[in-house]
Amino acid sequence: MKKIDELKQQKNLIVFLAIILFISITAFSTIVLANKNTVKVDASVVNIRTGPGLSYDIMTQVVGGEKINILTEENEWYKIRLSNDQIGWVASWLIGNTEFSAASNKLGKISVETANIRSEGNLEATILGKATKGTELTVLFQQNNWTQIQYNGQVAWVSSDLIEITAEKKSIIPTSITAKKNEDASIETVTVRSEGTNIRNGPSINDTILYKASKGDNFTYLSTKGEWYKVKNSDGKTGYVANWVVDLSGNKTAAPSANITSLAEATIVIDAGHGGEDPGAPASNYNEKQATLKTAIALSSRLKQAGVNVILTRNSDEFVSLNQRTVTSNQVSADAFISIHYDSTEIPNEVSGTTTYYYHENDKNLAETINKQLQVNNPLPNNGTRFGDYYVLRENSQPAVLLELGYLNHTVDQATIYTDSYSAFAVESIYQALNNYFSS
Incomplete structure (x- = not known):
């Protein structure tokens, strides 16, 4: 009898342990599945x-x-x-991007001619850079007469006496997105924003995918159904595309347009001037086409580190027509087109420094934002913002500027341009300017 009881106890123990093991495995699986996504x-x-x-x-x-x-x-x-x-x-x-967005409790504006931006909130801290009067910065919080800010993609500090709080952050109230349900004659073309965008046989993510469109593909607009556009490609084939993955020509009020609030959400086209059979301005060490490509690639790398979608009009020593450069910008609906150049004059040492050009009045703000940043700690003179009747600006329907970053036939400019420190200055200045432009 005693032996039978012992066997029963052993059997119960085995059942109990099996239940515990099952529960443990189930719980572990649940945790794994939860953590997987x-x-x-x-x-x-x-x-x-x-x-x-x-x-x-x-x-x-x-x-x-x-x-x-x-x-x-x-x-x-x-x-x-x-x-x-x-x-x-x-x-x-x-996800995984380390770039700051425009979010913050407040905005601040530098109130003195030049303010030191420091790594910590004290006078002994390392100076990360300088901000000129009027520069707007995102404010995180204030303590002990120091203000914590976002600067060059990182947290930094400035004395509270040197910055004026200008605005509170606007409250974010969710609103529904609506689109016209009937055909809108003001829409002409629908342009795909992303590679591999689904074109479906109906206005729903549950409808069959007919094919995938490439980034920059243009379609003829036919009608709107809910949040979907019925479109036709160049072969006459019709289908539906979601309104949140495309841009429109014509009346932008016909559907929601991109609401970019940070540089990381932008598409930037970087145009390295000249190339191939077109050397640009000559210099003793290398031609303009080499200098522009070096700067463009460095700028591209800096922007990509911040998660930006960057497109280069050329990434090697090749000839690219002026028309193709603007076509690239227009096709991808660039949020900014930056053309990089280095200048020269007929008489050496006649002119020195950097100049920022724009053509369309709507692009003046972008030009002024970049030029303002190029004034900070620039080892070369700054010649300001100017109107420029250049093809890549004039024929560009996207925000566009052309930067002359120095004169290759000026002794001082040439010696400065070739240094790694100047290259880093130019790249960081453009990056910071774009960061400010999209944040504001």
Whole structure:
């Protein structure tokens, strides 16, 4: 009898251990499955939008270190669940990006001629750079007469006596995105923003994919159904494309347009002037085409580090027509087109310094923002912002500027341009200017 009881106890123990093991495995599997689609936000601030596209409003923002659960993916956007169970969308290319967005509690403006930007909130801290009067900076918070700010993609400090708080952050109120349900004659062309965009046989993500369109592909607009456009390609084939993955020609009020609030969400075309059979301005060490390509590649690398979608009109010593450069900008609906050049004059040593050119009045703000940054700690003279009747500006329907970053036949300019420190200055100045431009 005793032996039978012992066997029963052993059997019960085995059953109990089996149940415990099953529960442990189930719990572990649940944790693994939960963590499989959980990502940690590395960026300082990331926008969460009401739909899968830049055209949708910002519903909230998450800060670095917060975990979000990915539910599904659509056209390079993640549908996510936040820690408070809110559902929203985030651009897939921003996850893991270390770039700051425009989010902050306040904006501040430098109130003195020149202010030192420091690594910490004290006078002994390293000076990271200088900001000129009127420069707008995103303010994080203030303490002990020091103001913490966003500067050159990092956290920095400036004395509170040197900065004036100009505006509170606007509250973000989610609003629904609506589109005209009937045909809108003001829309002519629909242009695809991303590579591999789905063209479907109906106005829903559940409809069959007919084929995938390439970035920059243009379609003839036919009609609107909900948040989808019926379009026709050059072969006469019709289909539907989601309105949040395309840009429109004609009346932009016909559908939501991209609402970019940070540099990381932008598409930047960098145009290295000249190339191939067109050497540009000659110099003793190398021609303009070599100098522009070196700067363009360095700038591209800097922007890509911040998660920016960068397109180079050329990345080698090849000839690219002026028309093709503008076509590239227009096809991808660039948020900014930056043409890099180095100048020269008929008489050596006649003129020195940098100049920023624009053609369309709407592009003046971009030009002035870049030129303002090029004035800070520039070892060369700054010749200001000027109107320039250049083909790549005149025929460009996107925001465009042309930068002359020095004179190759000026003794001082030439010696300066060839240094690594000047290259770093030019690249960082343009980067910071673009960061300010899209944040504002």
